[in-house]
Amino acid sequence: xxxxxxxxxxxxxxxxxxxxxxxxxxxxxxxxxxxxxxxxxxxxxxxxxxxxxxxxxxxxxxxxxxxxxxxxxxxxxxxxxxxxxxxxxxxxxxxxxxxxxxxxxxxxxxxxxxxxxxxxxxxxxxxxxxxxxxxxxxxxxxxxxxxxxxxxxxxxxxxxxxxxxxxxxxxxxxxxxxxxxxxxxxxxxxxxxxxxxxxx
Amino acid sequence: xxxxxxxxxxxxxxxxxxxxxxxxxxxxxxxxxxxxxxxxxxxxxxxxxxxxxxxxxxxxxxxxxxxxxxxxxxxxxxxxxxxxxxxxxxxxxxxxxxxxxxxxxxxxxxxxxxxxxxxxxxxxxxxxxxxxxxxxxxxxxxxxxxxxxxxxxxxxxxxxxxxxxxxxxxxxxxxxxxxxxxxxxxxxxxxxxxxxxxxxxxxxxxxxxxxxxxxxxxxxxxxxxxxxxxxxxxxxxxxxxxxxxxxxxxxxxxxxxxxxxxxxxxxxxxxxxxxxxxxxxxxxxxxxxxxx
Numbered sequence: 001x002x003x004x005x006x007x008x009x010x011x012x013x014x015x016x017x018x019x020x021x022x023x024x025x026x027x028x029x030x031x032x033x034x035x036x037x038x039x040x041x042x043x044x045x046x047x048x049x050x051x052x053x054x055x056x057x058x059x060x061x062x063x064x065x066x067x068x069x070x071x072x073x074x075x076x077x078x079x080x081x082x083x084x085x086x087x088x089x090x091x092x093x094x095x096x097x098x099x100x101x102x103x104x105x106x107x108x109x110x111x112x113x114x115x116x117x118x119x120x121x122x123x124x125x126x127x128x129x130x131x132x133x134x135x136x137x138x139x140x141x142x143x144x145x146x147x148x149x150x151x152x153x154x155x156x157x158x159x160x161x162x163x164x165x166x167x168x169x170x171x172x173x174x175x176x177x178x179x180x181x182x183x184x185x186x187x188x189x190x191x192x193x194x195x196x197x198x199x200x
Numbered sequence: 201x202x203x204x205x206x207x208x209x210x211x212x213x214x215x216x217x218x219x220x221x222x223x224x225x226x227x228x229x230x231x232x233x234x235x236x237x238x239x240x241x242x243x244x245x246x247x248x249x250x251x252x253x254x255x256x257x258x259x260x261x262x263x264x265x266x267x268x269x270x271x272x273x274x275x276x277x278x279x280x281x282x283x284x285x286x287x288x289x290x291x292x293x294x295x296x297x298x299x300x301x302x303x304x305x306x307x308x309x310x311x312x313x314x315x316x317x318x319x320x321x322x323x324x325x326x327x328x329x330x331x332x333x334x335x336x337x338x339x340x341x342x343x344x345x346x347x348x349x350x351x352x353x354x355x356x357x358x359x360x361x362x363x364x365x366x367x368x369x370x371x372x373x374x375x376x377x378x379x380x381x382x383x384x385x386x387x388x389x390x391x392x393x394x395x396x397x398x399x400x401x402x403x404x405x406x407x408x409x410x411x412x413x414x415x416x417x418x419x420x421x422x423x424x425x426x427x428x429x430x431x432x433x434x435x436x437x438x439x440x441x442x443x444x445x446x447x448x449x450x451x452x453x454x455x456x457x458x459x460x461x462x463x464x465x466x467x468x469x470x471x472x473x474x475x476x477x478x479x480x481x482x483x484x485x486x487x488x489x490x491x492x
Contacts, residue, residue, distance in 0.1 A: 001239055021240055066264045066303050077301065078264035083346055083379060106437065107346075107378045128247035129346065129381035129437055130263035130470045133254040151314060153303065166243050168439055178240075179378055182440050186374050186432040193428050197366045 005163070009057025010101040012121035018169045020178045024125055025165035026102065029143065029158060030059040034082060036154040037147060038090035045097045052146040053158050055098040059125070062087055062105030064153025066132070067142070074142035076159065078132030081106040084124070092116035108170055108179035118175045125167030126178075138164040201336060201478060203284045209476050209484055210292030212491075213340045214269070215300055217474035218261040221252055222488045224409040225446070225471045232383055232436070232443040241441020245383075248436070248469055263470045266302040267342035269293050269324035272406065276333035279480065285336070286326055293317070293324045305345070327399075334480035337487075339406060339473060347380035347468040351401075353394055356460040365390055365462050366425065372464045373429045373445070378438020381468035383446045385409070388425065389463045392453035397463035404449035405467045406475075413450065422448045436469075446471075 001021050006014060008028025018024065031053055033041065044051055065079035084105030087094075091103060091113040101122050103109070106129040117123060127135060141160040148155045170178040194200075221229075229252070233245040255262035271289050275282055294317040296302055306320040307313065318324065352375075354368040369388055376384075389400035413419040425448040435441025446469070455461065475487040 023243060064264065064303070066261065066266075066301060068301060078261045080264050082265075083349075085379070106381065108438070126437060126439060128244050128251070130265070130344075130468060131247050131251035132264040133258065133260045133262060134247055134251040136260070137254060166247055168240055168243060168437075170439060178440070179438055182434060182438060183374075183377050186377070186434055189432060190370070190374060193370055193431055194367060196431075197363070197370070197424060197428055199363045199367050 008059060011057065012101070015101045015121050015123055016173045018123050018172055019174070020169050020172050020176045022169040023165065024102070024167040024169060025163040026059055026167065027162050027164070028058070028160070030061045030104065030161055030164065031055060032061045032063045032065060032157040032159070034062060034064055034154050035086050035090070036150045037156045038087050038094055040147060040150070041098070042090055042093055051098065052156070053144070055100050057099065057101050059102035059104055060094065060100045062103070063135070065157060067152060067157070074145065076136045076139045076142060079135040079139065080130050080132035081127045083107045084109050088113060095120050095122050104167060108177065114171050114175060114177050117171055117173050121173050123169050123173055124171035126170040127165070127167055135164070138162055201279060201281050201480065201482070203281070203288045205478065205482060206285060206288035207292045207295070209478060210289050210338060210340070211296045211299065213338060213474040213476055214292065214296040214302070214342070216486070216489045216491070217340050217342055217472040218266050218300060218302065219259050220256050220489060221262070221471065222408065222473060226252065228409045228446040229383070229469060232446060236436070236441050236443055238435055238441035240439045241435040241443065244436035244439060244441070245443070261300060261302065263344065264303055265344045265346065266305065267344045267472070268305055269318055270341045270343055271324055271326045272329070272339040272341065272403070273326055274329045274331050274337035276335045277330055278334040279336050289324055289326060290319050294319050335477050337475060337477045339475040341406065342472050344468050344470060347384060347466040350376035350380045351465045353398060354462040355394065356462055358455070358458065358460045360460060364460065366428070368462045369425050369448070369464055370428050372466070373434070374432055376466060377434055380466045381470070382434060382438060383436055383443040383469050385446050385467040385471050386425070386429070386448045387465040387467065388448060389451045389453070390461065391455035392461060393456065393459065394461055396453050397461040398465065400451045400453060401463035401465040404451045405465060405471065406473055407449050409447045418450045422450050425450070
């Protein structure tokens with residue numbers, strides 16, 4: 001369990017040093033994207049159109065923030081992670097095409113993403129679910145908002161962050177998946193738990 | 201009782217609920233942090249506690265998913281103007297959405313259009329309960345989506361009985377894994393019918409965590425289920441540890457001879473609820489939060 005402080009853009013070499021159970025604090029630029037933004041980004045790529053923000057070496061954050069506009073400037077009120085499983089159909093192509101190095105969310109992701117992270121060098125950082133104010137506190141500035149036609153939660157927010165975390169490395173760039181380890185262990189313990197409860 | 205007063209109290213309840221957890225939930229999370237031995241689990245609980253603290257200090261919603269708004273109203277039969285309550289609660293919800301702010305979470309299931317203010321067909325949903333007296337008690341439960349998505353109903357066979365119930369609860373916890381933002385609170389209900397079991401299970405979440413079940417047999421069952429859930433090792437945020445649930449609350453209704461419905465409603469750690477009692481003279485007493 002090592003604690004790392006990383007600055008974006010993060011290199012492939014830096015990301016490959018990380019192992020599951022490590023803690024990461026990120027400083028630099030992160031970009032929010034939920035299902036709709038993932039879908040649109042991949043459509044742009046297919047059509048050969050450039051994304052509004054170059055994502056290489058950045059972190060993509062599965063998040064639909066609550067934001068307010070004060071004196072013509074956006075402020076993030078709460079920005080905890082959303083369930084990452086919804087982005088599973090898109091994330092491998094997202095990592096391959098846009099070279100994001102860190103994916104931040106909650107609840108973990110599936111095999112396609114784990115394989116892409118191993119192949120292209122990226123990690124999944126779990127941000128504590130629901131800790132929306134803690135995340136907002138790390139946001140120093142809203143650099144921009146793209147695709148706001150998708151609605152406040154679904155838009156692509158570019159955020160400047162400082163010591164954004166703690167992120168627990170739950171999928172590393174070596175094929176390890178902490179969620180899977182825990183889930184497999186729980187499944188193994190199941191019969192024992194049944195027995196203790198007197199279930200035959 | 202004026203509509204204006206009701207609206208003001210309901211906005212205040214929504215603000216209290218989303219920015220400050222009731223003391224019993226905070227105590228349970230602090231105890232979990234003290235007792236957690238897994239370093240990753242401890243990190244998660246620390247982040248939760250830091251977040252709760254920050255939310256309180258800055259009066260910001262502790263989680264960006266401020267849920268679907270559900271009200272429970274205990275209406276004294278002598279209260280005048282009960283026909284105005286629904287309108288006042290709807291107005292309060294729209295107002296709170298703008299002022300606090302809450303995330304707009306009411307989406308038409310066919311057009312996929314978000315109404316933008318947390319009101320719409322059947323939302324906020326209001327559960328009514330008529331009691332004797334002149335007071336009106338309002339409880340708000342903003343219910344997050346991530347934990348709701350792993351809630352489950354099992355229409356078991358009566359011969360599966362209590363053992364079937366226990367198995368269903370354990371399976372629900374394991375299948376849910378990291379998804380509902382553990383440590384969670386489980387509302388469990390058996391009997392009634394499909395809808396009654398679900399309703400009772402959700403209402404069980406309104407019970408303070410530091411209050412034992414008044415039925416000693418149910419209290420024993422709650423303890424067994426709590427220990428079972430916590431021996432799965434799923435832990436805070438599903439990243440490992442010994443606190444998977446903060447508590448389990450069980451209720452029941454008599455059942456049809458051929459049915460054995462078991463409902464499990466899962467509540468994330470952000471167990472937000474707030475209650476107030478409004479007396480006929482307009483006096484307001486907040487029941488879940490200290491209000492100065």
